[in-house]
Amino acid sequence: xxxxxxxxxxxxxxxxxxxxxxxxxxxxxxxxxxxxxxxxxxxxxxxxxxxxxxxxxxxxxxxxxxxxxxxxxxxxxxxxxxxxxxxxxxxxxxxxxxxxxxxxxxxxxxxxxxxxxxxxxxxxxxxxxxxxxxxxxxxxxxxxxxxxxxxxxxxxxxxxxxxxxxxxxxxxxxxxxxxxxxxxxxxxxxxxxxxxxxxxxxxxxxxxxxxxxxxxxxxxxxxxxxxxxxxxxxxxxxxxxxxxxxxxxxxxxxxxxxxxxxxxxx
Amino acid sequence: xxxxxxxxxxxxxxxxxxxxxxxxxxxxxxxxxxxxxxxxxxxxxxxxxxxxxxxxxxxxxxxxxxxxxxxxxxxxxxxxxxxxxxxxxxxxxxxxxxxxxxxxxxxxxxxxxxxxxxxxxxxxxxxxxxxxxxxxxxxxxxxxxxxxxxxxxxxxxxxxxxxxxxxxxxxxxxxxxxxxxxxxxxxxxxxxxxxxxxxxxxxxxxxxxxxxxxxxxxxxxxxxxxxxxxxxxxxxxxxxxxxxxxxxxxxxxxxxxxxxx
Numbered sequence: 001x002x003x004x005x006x007x008x009x010x011x012x013x014x015x016x017x018x019x020x021x022x023x024x025x026x027x028x029x030x031x032x033x034x035x036x037x038x039x040x041x042x043x044x045x046x047x048x049x050x051x052x053x054x055x056x057x058x059x060x061x062x063x064x065x066x067x068x069x070x071x072x073x074x075x076x077x078x079x080x081x082x083x084x085x086x087x088x089x090x091x092x093x094x095x096x097x098x099x100x101x102x103x104x105x106x107x108x109x110x111x112x113x114x115x116x117x118x119x120x121x122x123x124x125x126x127x128x129x130x131x132x133x134x135x136x137x138x139x140x141x142x143x144x145x146x147x148x149x150x151x152x153x154x155x156x157x158x159x160x161x162x163x164x165x166x167x168x169x170x171x172x173x174x175x176x177x178x179x180x181x182x183x184x185x186x187x188x189x190x191x192x193x194x195x196x197x198x199x200x201x202x203x204x205x206x207x208x209x210x211x212x213x214x215x216x217x218x219x220x221x222x223x224x225x226x227x228x229x230x231x232x233x234x235x236x237x238x239x240x241x242x243x244x245x246x247x248x249x250x251x252x253x254x255x256x257x258x259x260x261x262x263x264x265x266x
Numbered sequence: 267x268x269x270x271x272x273x274x275x276x277x278x279x280x281x282x283x284x285x286x287x288x289x290x291x292x293x294x295x296x297x298x299x300x301x302x303x304x305x306x307x308x309x310x311x312x313x314x315x316x317x318x319x320x321x322x323x324x325x326x327x328x329x330x331x332x333x334x335x336x337x338x339x340x341x342x343x344x345x346x347x348x349x350x351x352x353x354x355x356x357x358x359x360x361x362x363x364x365x366x367x368x369x370x371x372x373x374x375x376x377x378x379x380x381x382x383x384x385x386x387x388x389x390x391x392x393x394x395x396x397x398x399x400x401x402x403x404x405x406x407x408x409x410x411x412x413x414x415x416x417x418x419x420x421x422x423x424x425x426x427x428x429x430x431x432x433x434x435x436x437x438x439x440x441x442x443x444x445x446x447x448x449x450x451x452x453x454x455x456x457x458x459x460x461x462x463x464x465x466x467x468x469x470x471x472x473x474x475x476x477x478x479x480x481x482x483x484x485x486x487x488x489x490x491x492x493x494x495x496x497x498x499x500x501x502x503x504x505x506x507x508x509x510x511x512x513x514x515x516x517x518x519x520x521x522x523x524x525x526x527x
Contacts (some may be wrong), residue, residue, distance in 0.1 A: 064425045083427075096418045099517040100440050113426040113436065142517065162426075207369040 004187060011039035012065065012080070012166055012198045018057055018072035019223075028137035031223035032058050038070070038229060040200060045192055047201040049255060050239060055224025063200065064090050064166050075145045086114050089159035091169040095151035097143040103154050104129065104139040110162045116160070121161060128157040129147050149180040156191060165213045166198040173208070182240055185211055187239060206259075211238055218258045226256055305487040309492035313487035315493060319510050323476065323486075327495060330461050330473040334503070337396025341365040342395065342450060345404025349446075352405075354434060355411035366405070374399045375463055381465045382422040392472065405451030411442025447511040454503045462496065473499075 013128050020033040033055040040046050050056050061067040062074065065084035074081045076088070089110070097106045104125055106211045112119040130136035133153035143151055152172055159167050170190075190221055191211075192199055209216045210232055220230045232251055234242065242248055287307045294306035301309060308460025317323035352359045352366075371461065385391035398523050419437045428436065473492055480488035 061421075064421075066421050066425055084425050086427050087468055088425065090422065090424060092418050094418060096416075096422045098419070098437070098440065100515075109423075109436070113423060144517065217297045219449045 006179060009213055010042075012077060013040040013076075014073075014075040014078075015039070016075075018059075018062070018069055020055070020070045022069070022168050033062075034225050036224070036226055038226060040198060041062050043196055043198055045199045045201070045212055045214045046217060047203055047209035047215070048217045048219060049203055049206055049209045049259070050219030050224065051259060052220045054221050056204075056219060057170055058065055059224070060090075060168050060200070060202050062128040063166075064088055064168055065071040070147055086110075086162065086167040086231060089162065089164035089167045091152075091155050091159045091167065091170040091172045093174045095143070095148075095155040097154060097158075097214060102140050103135065103146070106143065106154060107157045107161055111160060114162060116162065120160055124163075125157070125161055128160055129154070132160075132194060133157055133187070147180075149184055150177050152176065152184060153187065156188070158166070160191075160195060160197065164197075167198060168216050169199060169201045171204065174204070175251075181205075181208070188212060193237060206252050206255050207243060210234075210248060210255070211240075211243055216251075216255060218255055228255075230255065278511040302484060302486055305490060309487040310494065313485075317476075317488060317491055321471075323492070323495065325475045326471055326473045327499065329389070329471045330392075330458070330465065331499070333392040333396060333461040333464070333472065334387075334454070334458045337393045337461060338400055338454050340393070341397045341453055341457060342404055343399035345449065345453065346408050346446060348401075349408025350412065350439070351436075353372035353409045353438075354430075363409075370402050370406075372376045374460070374465045378460075378463050379467050380463060387468045387470055392464035392469065394460045395464040396457040399460035399463075400457040403452040404446070404449040405457065406441060407445045411445025412438050414445070415441045444511075444515050447507070447515055451504060451507045451511070454507050455500050458496075458503060488519055 016037050018033060018036040019031070022030045022032055024030055036059065038046075040227050048056050048059065058067065062069050063076075063081065064080055065088070076085065098109070099104070101109070104122075107125045107129060108118070108121060111115075111118060111125075126136070126139060129139060131233075133156060134155060135150060135157070138150065138154075139144065143154070146154065156172070157165075159169075173184045176184060188199075189212055201209070201212060209215045213232055216230045216232060218230065219225065230251070234245075234247060234251075280464060291306045291308060294304060295381065296342055299306075302415055305313075314323075348362075352363050366421075366482070377398070381394050381398070385394050385479045415438045419441065423433045423437050461472065462474035462477075465472035466478055469475040477492045477496075480486075
C-alpha cells in the first residue's frame with residue numbers, strides 16, 4: 001500500500017553530506033554530526049535511533065531551521081532549508097503546551113503565528129482534535145487538566161494544524177510511562193495512516209522505532225553519523241501484539257547489535 | 267456542595283488577636299504603664315475613632331494612598347517596560363544593567379532627603395521616592411521571569427516562523443507574568459513605604475506627616491492609631507494585588523520573586 005513512494009515523487013527531505021560542529025566555551029571544536037546523507041520520501045515514516053548525545057536532536061533542530069548547519073546540503077521539497085519554515089511541524093519531548101491557552105488555542109498557535117485564515121483552520125482543529133486524537137470535548141480545557149498522553153496528542157495536533165509537508169518529532173513519548181507510551185505508539189501509527197503525513201521521528205526506544213517506522217536510521221555515538229538505513233518490512237497496520245513476532249525480534253536485535261558495536265563502547 | 271466543616275484551626279488567627287490585645291490591655295492596667303509610652307489598646311481604639319470621625323485621618327490617608335497609587339503605577343510601567351528591554355536588547359542590558367544593580371545596593375531611604383530637596387514638600391517628592399523604592403523588585407523580577415523562559419517554548423514558536431516580537435508576546439511575557447506579579451506584590455507595599463518615608467522628611471499632609479506631628483505632640487495613642495492604619499492599609503494593598511494576580515495568572519505557578527530593597 002505504502003511501498004516506497006520516495007522514488008515515484010522525489011524526496012520530501014534530501015540530506016547530503018550534512019555536518020555540524022559546536023564551539024565549546026573552552027575554545028574547542030566538537031563535531032556533533034558528520035557526513036550524514038539520506039532521503040525521506042513523501043508519506044514515509046522514518047525513525048532515527050541512537051545513543052543519547054549522538055546528535056539526533058541536533059539533526060532535528062537543523063531540519064526545523066532552529067540551528068544552522070556547519071556544512072553539507074539540505075533540501076525540503078527541493079528548496080534549501082535556511083531557517084524555520086511554515087511547511088514543517090515540530091513535536092517536542094514535553095508537549096510544550098502553553099498553560100494560559102486552552103487546548104484549541106494551543107492547537108491553533110501556528111495559525112495565529114503565521115496569520116493564516118482562522119475560520120478555515122478552526123474547523124480543521126476540531127477535526128484533528130476529534131477524529132484523529134480523540135480529544136473532542138476537551139477543546140476549551142486548559143493543559144493542566146489533561147493527562148500526559150492527552151497533552152502529547154494535543155501537541156501532535158498542533159504540529160499538524162497548518163498541514164505541514166513533514167512532521168518532526170523529537171522523542172515525543174520519552175516523558176510518558178511505558179503503558180501510555182505503547183498506547184501512544186498505536187495512536188501515532190493510526191494518526192499517520194489517516195493524515196498521510198511524512199514523519200521523521202527521533203527516539204531511543206528500538207521497539208518504538210521498529211513498530212512505527214518504514215525505515216529506521218541507526219546512528220553512531222559522537223560524532224553522530226548514520227551507520228545503517230534499515231527498511232522495516234512489516235505489514236500495516238501493525239498491532240502491539242506484532243511486537244512479539246519473530247520478524248520484529250530480528251529487526252530489533254539487528255539494531256541493538258549495531259548500537260552496541262558502534263556506540264556502546266567508550 | 268457544602269463548604270468545609272468548621273474546625274478549631276479556624277479560630278487560631280482571631281484567637282491570637284484577642285489574646286494579644288487583651289494581654290496588652292491587662293499589662294498596661296496592672297503595671298500602670300504610662301500612656302505616654304505605651305497606651306493601652308482601648309486608648310488606641312479611641313484615638314483611631316476620634317481621628318477618623320473628628321480628625322483628618324481619612325484625608326491624610328487619602329493623600330498617602332494617592333501618592334502610593336501614582337508612584338506604584340509609574341514604578342510598574344517603568345519596571346516592566348525597562349525590564350523587558352533589558353532582558354531582550356543586549357546592548358541596552360550592557361549599557362544599563364550593571365549600573366542599575368550598583369544603584370540598587372544604595373539604600374533608597376538614604377537619598378530620600380535629597381529627593382525632597384529637589385522635588386519640594388508637595389506630593390511630587392513622595393511619588394518620586396515611592397517610584398525609586400518600588401521600581402526595583404518589579405524590574406528585577408520582570409528580567410528574571412523573561413530570562414527564565416523555557417528554551418523549548420521559544421524554539422516551539424521560532425519553529426512556527428514566529429518573529430522575535432511574537433516570541434516575546436506569545437511566550438516570554440506570559441511566562442514572566444507570575445514573576446512580574448511577585449514583583450508587583452512587593453512593589454505596592456514598597457510604594458506605600460516610600461510615600462510615608464517622604465512624608466516623614468517633610469510634607470504638608472499624608473499619614474506619615476500625621477504620625478510625625480502626633481509624635482511631636484506626645485500624642486502616643488494617635489501615633490499607634492496611625493501605625494494600625496498603616497498596617498491595615500499595607501495588608502489591604504497586598505491582598506488587592508494577590509486578588510488581581512489570581513485573576514490574571516489563573517494558570518497558577520506562583521513564582522517566589524526577589525525583594526531587592
